Amino acid sequence: xxxxxxxxxxxxxxxxxxxxxxxxxxxxxxxxxxxxxxxxxxxxxxxxxxxxxxxxxxxxxxxxxxxxxxxxxxxxxxxxxxxxxxxxxxxxxxxxxxxxxxxxxxxxxxxxxxxxxxxxxxxxxxxxxxxxxxxxxxxxxxxxxxxxxxxxxxxxxxxxxxxxxxxxxxxxxxxxxxxxxxxxxxxxxxxxxxxxxxxxxxxxxxxxxxxxxxxxxxxxxxxxxxxxxxxxxxxxxxxxxxxxxxxxxxxxxxxxxxxxxxxxxxxxxxxxxxxx
Amino acid sequence: xxxxxxxxxxxxxxxxxxxxxxxxxxxxxxxxxxxxxxxxxxxxxxxxxxxxxxxxxxxxxxxxxxxxxxxxxxxxxxxxxxxxxxxxxxxxxxxxxxxxxxxxxxxxxxxxxxxxxxxxxxxxxxxxxxxxxxxxxxxxxxxxxxxxxxxxxxxxxxxxxxxxxxxxxxxxxxxxxxxxxxxxxxxxxxxxxxxxxxxxxxxxxxxxxxxxxxxxxxxxxxxxxxxxxxxxxxxxxxxxxxxxxxxxxxxxxxxxxxxxxxxxxxxxxxxxxxxxxxxxxxxxxxxxxxxxxxxxxxxxxxxxxxxxxxxxxxxxxxxxxxxxxxxxxxxxxxxxxxx
Numbered sequence: 001x002x003x004x005x006x007x008x009x010x011x012x013x014x015x016x017x018x019x020x021x022x023x024x025x026x027x028x029x030x031x032x033x034x035x036x037x038x039x040x041x042x043x044x045x046x047x048x049x050x051x052x053x054x055x056x057x058x059x060x061x062x063x064x065x066x067x068x069x070x071x072x073x074x075x076x077x078x079x080x081x082x083x084x085x086x087x088x089x090x091x092x093x094x095x096x097x098x099x100x101x102x103x104x105x106x107x108x109x110x111x112x113x114x115x116x117x118x119x120x121x122x123x124x125x126x127x128x129x130x131x132x133x134x135x136x137x138x139x140x141x142x143x144x145x146x147x148x149x150x151x152x153x154x155x156x157x158x159x160x161x162x163x164x165x166x167x168x169x170x171x172x173x174x175x176x177x178x179x180x181x182x183x184x185x186x187x188x189x190x191x192x193x194x195x196x197x198x199x200x201x202x203x204x205x206x207x208x209x210x211x212x213x214x215x216x217x218x219x220x221x222x223x224x225x226x227x228x229x230x231x232x233x234x235x236x237x238x239x240x241x242x243x244x245x246x247x248x249x250x251x252x253x254x255x256x257x258x259x260x261x262x263x264x265x266x267x268x269x270x271x272x273x274x275x276x
Numbered sequence: 277x278x279x280x281x282x283x284x285x286x287x288x289x290x291x292x293x294x295x296x297x298x299x300x301x302x303x304x305x306x307x308x309x310x311x312x313x314x315x316x317x318x319x320x321x322x323x324x325x326x327x328x329x330x331x332x333x334x335x336x337x338x339x340x341x342x343x344x345x346x347x348x349x350x351x352x353x354x355x356x357x358x359x360x361x362x363x364x365x366x367x368x369x370x371x372x373x374x375x376x377x378x379x380x381x382x383x384x385x386x387x388x389x390x391x392x393x394x395x396x397x398x399x400x401x402x403x404x405x406x407x408x409x410x411x412x413x414x415x416x417x418x419x420x421x422x423x424x425x426x427x428x429x430x431x432x433x434x435x436x437x438x439x440x441x442x443x444x445x446x447x448x449x450x451x452x453x454x455x456x457x458x459x460x461x462x463x464x465x466x467x468x469x470x471x472x473x474x475x476x477x478x479x480x481x482x483x484x485x486x487x488x489x490x491x492x493x494x495x496x497x498x499x500x501x502x503x504x505x506x507x508x509x510x511x512x513x514x515x516x517x518x519x520x521x522x523x524x525x526x527x528x529x530x531x532x533x534x535x536x537x538x539x540x541x542x543x544x545x546x547x548x549x550x551x552x553x554x555x556x557x558x559x560x561x562x563x564x565x566x567x568x569x570x571x572x573x574x575x576x577x578x579x580x581x582x583x584x585x586x587x588x589x590x591x592x593x594x595x596x597x598x599x600x601x602x603x604x605x606x607x608x609x610x611x612x613x614x615x
Contacts, residue, residue: 055611113488122493142494143479226439226480229614240343241441242603243370
């Protein structure tokens with residue numbers, strides 16, 4: 001096959017995407033401009049309801065904020081671990097890799113429900129705190145934003161760690177030696193050599209964690225609960241309980257759009273980082 | 277799409293139910309019935325499906341919550357993905373409004389005589405009752421007397437609130453509104469109290485998550501049906517059912533034949549077998565704990581009635597009135613709870 005013909009390899013996936021992804025998306029967009037799900041008459045009512053309402057705007061902001069905090073929390077834990085992985089011998093490397101992938105082998109539903117056991121009023125954390133005499137009454141963790149972020153940090157960790165490990169694995173060890181022989185301290189090498197080269201991995205991880213945490217319907221609902229207001233639950237409720245499909249479609253597009261904007265900004269940063 | 281699937285998994289995971297699909301037979305009829313995920317799915321596969329197999333009918337079950345059945349049937353636009361719905365009153369009225377059901381002829385049920393009068397009509401037939409009241413942990417809190425008790429400080433910090441998304445949630449909140457001096461027409465007293473207790477309530481959230489929170493001690497009081505209480509107790513949870521002083525609320529779970537179904541005869545046989553005495557008797561016992569609609573079957577010990585004929589003594593609700601205002605209540609609940 002000539003180089004010019006290589007693009008044909010992407011055809012099957014492209015066709016499948018057109019059929020099963022782009023077409024439904026267009027239908028979704030059309031629904032948001034319709035008066036009802038039969039698409040017989042058109043109106044901007046759903047968009048006015050979606051964007052002209054402080055509650056929904058707050059919901060967008062909360063959702064993006066949750067994604068950002070999840071990215072921050074996963075990065076804080078994943079970066080040191082990735083550095084340990086880079087410095088470790090083959091056995092420890094394998095252990096870290098397995099530990100990183102392990103959560104992916106459990107369903108997100110199981111992981112979410114396990115967090116009820118950990119965060120609950122009589123859960124593992126509160127029992128430990130009270131047993132050690134650190135607190136006298138249960139600390140509210142379940143159904144709080146910080147509890148949700150704690151859970152999402154574990155749930156989304158592989159999405160941050162795996163791209164990071166891949167990026168660090170590509171660093172030529174000779175570069176570290178070169179930096180050291182030129183008088184760079186460990187910290188300086190880390191800051192000037194390792195982290196810049198790890199940046200594309202970090203950005204890829206951030207994009208995945210952001211998109212996944214912002215749309216984590218089950219974790220948001222079960223661990224976060226009804227007092228925290230996020231877009232995915234609004235979409236579900238309008239579509240499945242209220243049967244207002246145009247509003248559900250408008251909110252779904254709002255969710256997708258706001259997550260895409262952040263993801264696009266991150267990938268732009270990533271492209272810059274790679275060429276820097 | 278992933279989230280959509282996850283939510284179904286949530287239902288399945290709640291009951292720890294596996295979802296094997298019945299293999300189609302070479303002969304006889306194959307039909308598809310929607311069924312609630314979890315306990316219902318398990319029960320109908322074990323008890324109802326074998327009865328139909330004797331009549332040469334193979335049933336494939338599609339586990340879907342009531343609102344999901346309505347959404348899926350609407351999305352299918354006249355080409356129903358299953359032959360039989362199983363619904364609570366709210367989604368039932370939606371189904372009627374959207375024209376999703378075939379006209380039902382109760383005379384085709386050989387077991388019609390076993391149902392209390394009026395429990396089968398041109399829309400479908402009742403197949404189980406649900407009795408809704410207050411569930412509490414007797415080792416943690418005193419027995420609540422009525423709906424208004426839930427707003428007292430000793431219960432609020434242990435209360436699990438769910439909104440208007442489910443039938444049991446909606447009628448419980450209506451009963452609370454009434455106990456606080458309101459009504460279906462005036463829910464303001466309820467919302468004022470909800471706003472007041474919001475910061476100290478133990479949990480606000482998805483109905484499907486409440487039994488798990490109760491089991492884990494996050495909440496010690498919730499509103500639910502007798503079925504959930506008996507099921508949790510059978511799994512070793514400290515839980516009792518309290519009939520509120522204004523009476524427990526009851527409603528019927530009904531089955532309907534989907535408009536455009538190609539297996540109408542099999543669908544009638546399926547519903548007929550569902551209300552038959554042996555099936556209702558088996559479903560009313562462990563590990564299923566259904567509230568039977570068959571007059572000849574005695575409900576389980578947790579159900580505060582000795583026969584379905586007593587259903588008239590329970591608080592019931594007019595869903596034709598509730599459905600038009602429910603979207604506003606849902607919106608308002610969201611807003612009050614999100615602060």
